[in-house]
């Protein structure tokens with residue numbers, strides 16, 4: 557995962573203004589291992605920015621590939637700091653979201669998809685189940 561320092565230096569290099577809201581958003585996203593929705597991002601921000609401010613900042617970070625957008629099966633968009641290719645494990649009980657690097661699955665899927673004739677540019681994969689913690693309850 558990109559560190560906050562890397563992101564900030566990247567933004568400075570490209571001459572972008574590092575507004576307080578932008579900086580706070582980056583810090584909040586960097587401090588959590590879970591992808592966050594706009595609502596959660598507003599809640600976690602002590603200065604309680606308006607939702608439109610958060611949307612605007614996210615659009616900027618998405619455009620610069622510093623943040624990725626993920627849509628799970630609940631249809632809610634969540635955001636996380638860009639990182640190496642990975643997938644998500646979602647516990648349907650406690651809603652915890654974990655990352656999993658499962659390159660083998662991707663390679664396997666790519667081989668299968670070649671037959672379709674499509675040029676695949678990107679993909680996302682989410683796995684739903686019960687996490688070990690919930691299994692032991």
Ligand SMILES: [Zn+2]
Pocket residue numbers: 647648649650651652686687688689690
């Ligand atoms: Zn769980």
Ligand SMILES: [Zn+2]
Pocket residue numbers: 641642643658659661662679681
């Ligand atoms: Zn993959």
